[in-house]
Amino acid sequence: MADTATNEPVYKTDALIAEDIDTYLSTHQHKTMLRFITCGSVDDGKSTLIGRLLYDSKMIFEDQLAALENDSKRVGTQGQEIDFALLVDGLAAEREQGITIDVAYRFFNTEKRKFIVADCPGHEQYTRNMITGASTADLAVILVDARKGVLVQTRRHSYLCHLIGIKNIVLAVNKMDLVDYSEEVFDKIVAEYGEFAKSIGIENFTAMPISGFKGDNITQAPSANTPWYKGPSLVDHLETVEVRSAEDQDKPFRMPVQWVNRPNLDFRGFSGLIATGGVKPGDAVRVLPSGKTSTVKSVVTFDGDLDEAVAGQSVTLTLEDEIDCSRGNVLSVADNPPEVADQFEATVVWLADDDLIVGRNYWLKLGTQTVSASVQEPKYKVDVNTMEHLAAKTLSLNEIGVAELFTDKSIVFEAYKQNRALGGFILIDKITNQTVAAGMLNFSLRRAQNVHWQPTDITRADHAAMKNQKPRVLWFTGLSGSGKSTIANEVEKRLALMNRHTFLLDGDNVRHGLNKDLGFTEADRIENIRRVGEVARLMTDAGLIVLTAFISPFRAERQMVRDMLAEGEFIEIFVDTPLEVAEQRDVKGLYKKARSGQLKNFTGIDSPYEAPENPEIRVNTVEMTPEEAAEHIVRAILPLK
CATH class of the missing domain: 3.40.50.300 (P-loop containing nucleotide triphosphate hydrolases)
Incomplete structure (x- = not known):
């Protein structure tokens, strides 16, 4: 750095350097985070797209870049200097086969936002991996090869994304450079996908023509090759789309209790991550499933008490009354609590190699709640290729079905479409401790509300x-x-x-x-x-x-x-x-x-x-x-x- 008047070098003091560092850290600390996934058919260019995003956002170290260039030369990428897919396809088996098997997570950031992206596998036999990647995502980028159009895998992944509750869908028509950037080809694919999306309940999606290979409409828009496209670039859209946490703040207050904070006899608080809504001192809250009520005394954090806390923040709440509350309970707004039930209709995605055993008891984990649960014979399973409902006695690996589910005690829940935190669950085998299924609660069964324990005087x-x-x-x-x-x-x-x-x-x-x-x-x-x-x-x-x-x-x-x-x-x-x-x-x-x-x-x-x-x-x-x-x-x- 030089003084413009004297052209003499000016060196910053330690205080100024520290101030610059604080400004930088503060800027990045307060950026919002967007989690998104890329999915679609095999060889639609998912890994290449993510690799370009990492490359263009300068999130690659020099040694990684050197290794990438060497690997690109070794695999012989048709005249391309850098094979961006190799940044993501980290497994040796993936490089040898040229496909993505596991879910690869990558981090990058821009001036406006931080991102975590999951590259999901395209093969049908890796559906469970795709579900894993989608479970925490706010947005899905569905890639379509412009030469092939909408394929079976495109439909399957779109259905799974909709099932898992992803509302922000981007239809990225990739490899436009291989169809001479044809507007007609693009419009035809968008129209075909639009009809399918409507049939499975996807109300809105954003379509854009891109080329992961050439970089068209990835970081800058419009590309000179697509003058007919007037929409945003992919990065512009990712930077401005509303994340789920913002939507959750407008919902009623819900906080699963993770821990009872009792450092001494003078303090008793209830710690957890606020799932939806907001809370402040003076709010009336209800403890579920007991139904007891109290008033929030203070909202405590490591950095001091808050006037208000919202969805996405981890806090400790103290209450005015000494009421029973422990891990697994849920604190909610008093006049609009979630439901409590022990019988449900649920959508189950089977993740284990061994089939579902109807009637067997598994551990069910929903938020901070853990109970014993059994799955009844499925009402039907879904053919994710045709969306057809098929008769089923059980569920096998990667199959999705709708079934009734019973728990050994009542749990606090909301329908998954309304609240992921209180509607999404996993099933764990009690013997092996392996996760065997993921699921979404749809609603409680009416009979669960009509049958109650009758108290008796002789115990x-x-x-x-x-x-x-x-x-x-x-x-x-x-x-x-x-x-x-x-x-x-x-x-x-x-x-x-x-x-x-x-x-x-x-x-x-x-x-x-x-x-x-x-x-x-x-x-x-x-x-x-x-x-x-x-x-x-x-x-x-x-x-x-x-x-x-x-x-x-x-x-x-x-x-x-x-x-x-x-x-x-x-x-x-x-x-x-x-x-x-x-x-x-x-x-x-x-x-x-x-x-x-x-x-x-x-x-x-x-x-x-x-x-x-x-x-x-x-x-x-x-x-x-x-x-x-x-x-x-x-x-x-x-x-x-």
């Missing part, structure tokens, strides 16, 4: 006291022929001699009545155990010691029953008998039928048995007689009060 504690015992469920599990029923019967006889009030639920006996409508498919086995678990729970409410003798082959369902009961009331008893020993006994001739193919879905033969990993009691019927096993079990569960 389960009263029933137990009358019988002078502690309720328990002794859950016998093991292969067919292991001796479960025989041992359970011996245990009940011993308990009867001790004047204990018991009831034995045997697998075969229950299938004569309560579960006579169920077969032996995996889904039917799960429903069989669910019903038995509910009956056993009711019997413990009556103060009984319940004995159950069921194969109950799946760990997840045994855990489901354990979760129904109070801590310590579920006693898992593994009747540990090797398959060859159980088959030698074959009292009912079932193994013989299964081996010959006459009996399908038989546990141990063509259906799996998942042995307990940490049962409370294990008995080995090779080493023990039924009487010895029963004596061992009774001694293990003492005392009974």
